[in-house]
Amino acid sequence: MKLAIDGVSKQYAKKLWGLRDLRLELGPGVVGLLGPNGAGKSTLMRIIATVTRATEGRVLWNDHDIARSPDTLRAVLGYLPQDFGVYPHLTAIEFLEYMAAVKGLDARSARQRIDELLAVVNLAEARDRSLGGFSGGMKQRVGIAQALLNDPEVLIVDEPTAGLDPEERARFRNLLSELSGERIVIFSTHIVSDIEAIATDIAILSGGRLLAHGAPEDLLRAVEGKVWELVIPSAEMSAAKQQFLISTSVRRTDGVHVRIVAAENPGARAVPATPTLEDAYLHCISNQRTSAPQ
Amino acid sequence: MSKTNDRIRILYHLARADFLERVRRYSFVLTMGISIYLGYAAATGQLEMRVGDSRGVFNSAWIGGLMALVCSTFLSLAGFYVVKNTIERDRLTRVGEILASTPMSKTLYVMGKVLSNFLVLAAMVVILAISGIIMQVWHAEAPRVDLWKLLGPFLLIVLPAMALVAAVAVLFETIPGLRGGFGNVLYFFVWSVALATPIIASENNRSSLFDWAGLSVIWSSIGSAAKLPANQFSFSLSIGNQAHAGSTFQWNGVQWTPELILARLSWIAVALALALLAALLFDRFDPSKERSQRAISTPADSPVELAENLPPRTSIHAPPLTPLANRQSHFRFGAILLAELRLMLKGQKWWWYAVVAGFIVACAATPSASGRGMLLACAWFWPVLIWSKMGVRETRDQTSQLIFSAPHPIARQLPAVWLAGVGLALLTGSGFGGRLLFTGNWRGLLAWLIGALFIPTLALTLGVWSGSSKLFEIVYTLLWYVGPMHATLQLDFMGSAPGIESTRVPAFYLACAAAMAAIAILGRKRQLQT
Numbered sequence: 001m002k003l004a005i006d007g008v009s010k011q012y013a014k015k016l017w018g019l020r021d022l023r024l025e026l027g028p029g030v031v032g033l034l035g036p037n038g039a040g041k042s043t044l045m046r047i048i049a050t051v052t053r054a055t056e057g058r059v060l061w062n063d064h065d066i067a068r069s070p071d072t073l074r075a076v077l078g079y080l081p082q083d084f085g086v087y088p089h090l091t092a093i094e095f096l097e098y099m100a101a102v103k104g105l106d107a108r109s110a111r112q113r114i115d116e117l118l119a120v121v122n123l124a125e126a127r128d129r130s131l132g133g134f135s136g137g138m139k140q141r142v143g144i145a146q147a148l149l150n151d152p153e154v155l156i157v158d159e160p161t162a163g164l165d166p167e168e169r170a171r172f173r174n175l176l177s178e179l180s181g182e183r184i185v186i187f188s189t190h191i192v193s194d195i196e197a198i199a200t201d202i203a204i205l206s207g208g209r210l211l212a213h214g215a216p217e218d219l220l221r222a223v224e225g226k227v228w229e230l231v232i233p234s235a236e237m238s239a240a241k242q243q244f245l246i247s248t249s250v251r252r253t254d255g256v257h258v259r260i261v262a263a264e265n266p267g268a269r270a271v272p273a274t275p276t277l278e279d280a281y282l283h284c285i286s287n288q289r290t291s292a293p294q
Numbered sequence: 295m296s297k298t299n300d301r302i303r304i305l306y307h308l309a310r311a312d313f314l315e316r317v318r319r320y321s322f323v324l325t326m327g328i329s330i331y332l333g334y335a336a337a338t339g340q341l342e343m344r345v346g347d348s349r350g351v352f353n354s355a356w357i358g359g360l361m362a363l364v365c366s367t368f369l370s371l372a373g374f375y376v377v378k379n380t381i382e383r384d385r386l387t388r389v390g391e392i393l394a395s396t397p398m399s400k401t402l403y404v405m406g407k408v409l410s411n412f413l414v415l416a417a418m419v420v421i422l423a424i425s426g427i428i429m430q431v432w433h434a435e436a437p438r439v440d441l442w443k444l445l446g447p448f449l450l451i452v453l454p455a456m457a458l459v460a461a462v463a464v465l466f467e468t469i470p471g472l473r474g475g476f477g478n479v480l481y482f483f484v485w486s487v488a489l490a491t492p493i494i495a496s497e498n499n500r501s502s503l504f505d506w507a508g509l510s511v512i513w514s515s516i517g518s519a520a521k522l523p524a525n526q527f528s529f530s531l532s533i534g535n536q537a538h539a540g541s542t543f544q545w546n547g548v549q550w551t552p553e554l555i556l557a558r559l560s561w562i563a564v565a566l567a568l569a570l571l572a573a574l575l576f577d578r579f580d581p582s583k584e585r586s587q588r589a590i591s592t593p594a595d596s597p598v599e600l601a602e603n604l605p606p607r608t609s610i611h612a613p614p615l616t617p618l619a620n621r622q623s624h625f626r627f628g629a630i631l632l633a634e635l636r637l638m639l640k641g642q643k644w645w646w647y648a649v650v651a652g653f654i655v656a657c658a659a660t661p662s663a664s665g666r667g668m669l670l671a672c673a674w675f676w677p678v679l680i681w682s683k684m685g686v687r688e689t690r691d692q693t694s695q696l697i698f699s700a701p702h703p704i705a706r707q708l709p710a711v712w713l714a715g716v717g718l719a720l721l722t723g724s725g726f727g728g729r730l731l732f733t734g735n736w737r738g739l740l741a742w743l744i745g746a747l748f749i750p751t752l753a754l755t756l757g758v759w760s761g762s763s764k765l766f767e768i769v770y771t772l773l774w775y776v777g778p779m780h781a782t783l784q785l786d787f788m789g790s791a792p793g794i795e796s797t798r799v800p801a802f803y804l805a806c807a808a809a810m811a812a813i814a815i816l817g818r819k820r821q822l823q824t
Binding site for chain 1: 617694
């Protein structure tokens, strides 16, 4: 089971590139795609999901070019796009039955799978209600269920936790973690905490380019010794923001507790801190911004 | 004073933004292209206006009158469909919800939309007015261009009519039942009747108060100039007619009396009144006022209430999923066809099926062949709003990414949609087909079957390529009205006219259906590759 992204670029207009020369090799596990808005995460996911084609490069699923034979991947693919709709007049169960037919599931497996999935996404009680009356979070859960219908080998979920309440987010993270054994899960988000617990691999994208790719430990190692905690008076906060890359800040009675990502010790009162994935992500993005030509 | 200025500024920006958004769209370019073609047709003599066997000398008055009639008739129909989406777009893009949260009044919003509609239509009128000037220079029968005589009909006949169309389009958008496909179909009939009423009155030498398009203003003036006896007076406007008129006469234009000018301008007042009515009916994007199916299916439940009605969750750990024994997909065409058919018919009420049953029985029981043909035409018009969603549903309901990432979307899902449409045609027309089968009229049966293939193929092709139900609703209504309803043999794509089976007409529509099916596949391929 191997998904190789080989020099993929996507051009939208003459001087507008969504992706530039992206190279990645993915095996079983959860790969977290991180990046700011417009980084190219959704573009990459659409290309892998065979919804759009790369302008340059290839995506190989078990050595088959998916642009030439998209159905080899589609047969084992589960895809939850960032923006998707549902048929408002169908009930949840009818919609999933429809999607099961489109995906080519046999009737018996489909029925059992739909029942289980509705329980998994906590919609068993709402199974016979029209989707038109569902809230955004409920529709998102229907989307998650349809993506898992065919027990996919490749599961692509683009911002899947958008619109979910904290409890559902945790539930979904646990589900993905349980599912990730013998399949490739590609999970895109810009919320680092969503993937830090479950990702076996992280890819950071910005401006359509791959900035970093590796295990979370590798990314954390890169920022080792570069994270500091410091308490500063509120009045100095504005100046500190100008001067340093601040990861988090919390107001307390003794001042503002800030986490700073910096190669050098930012001040005498600063103490070294254990890096988090969020620190590593910010470090990576900020490095790219400072090194990019003005 | 400053409040008034503020309102004018808001109105200006509303209309401007809307106008710019629309003129940058493909549909606008297409309609402008048709306007330019009409202008070209007029300038090159392909579009001709005749009174009996004669025509007027190509002076400024005649050309202005001719072009004004073209504008009033063509733009009042096509233009309506071009502009009737301005509020819907705000609804779909959810810009409406943002606008609704601002202090802007409903009246101001609706007026802005009417103004924007009017500007779009006026842009098309300007193209035709310029064509008029070119036409006069081209023909050179009367070289002196009299701008008032040429442009007066545009100002006093066409623009008030366009103001009315602009307001009616917004009014249709504010009435829930007329917002969608039903409104598109209904407008065609409203337009036909509204256009015919003053024409009939004029032919009977009566003046009509309802001459919104201003046709009788020009006709009665031309009739007097042609000096034809009332019983010989006949008028025609034709495209592509290259035969030359027998004689010419001089017409110096409409005598614009203050009463006549006032009568024409009063249509602008009617448009304003309709705009105010639309403002009154406008729901300000309040979802609770939307009369949608979802509201009917979940009567008192808002989405939030629905979520709250669910049982409390006890665990953040989901129950385990049983792995599928066989992950290989099994192609079950019957299942996908049934799923598409169910999706197609979902939400139809019992009375919809009752009407279908009525048509089936009536078609089977009617002894007269022409009566049966008329009933088939009606039976195959009844599902127009269902067929019009073919090929569009994935775009409209934003499920394209889900469907297109499933295996073989062209080889499986697209034929299933098409066959579901054909199945619907066979079902609704089964009374007619059953009778042909019963009487052993095999050639007639073949013509009927071709009709059942042609309609859904047309719907699918137009849906896939336009991404909207509207184009099929307009084209099909027009074809249906001119063809089967008027028993025009060449346009009888349904095979409903008596004796059609012994002509080449069914073969022609079979070829059309095959070509359109190929075009639909190409369109879907294009959607998959973008």
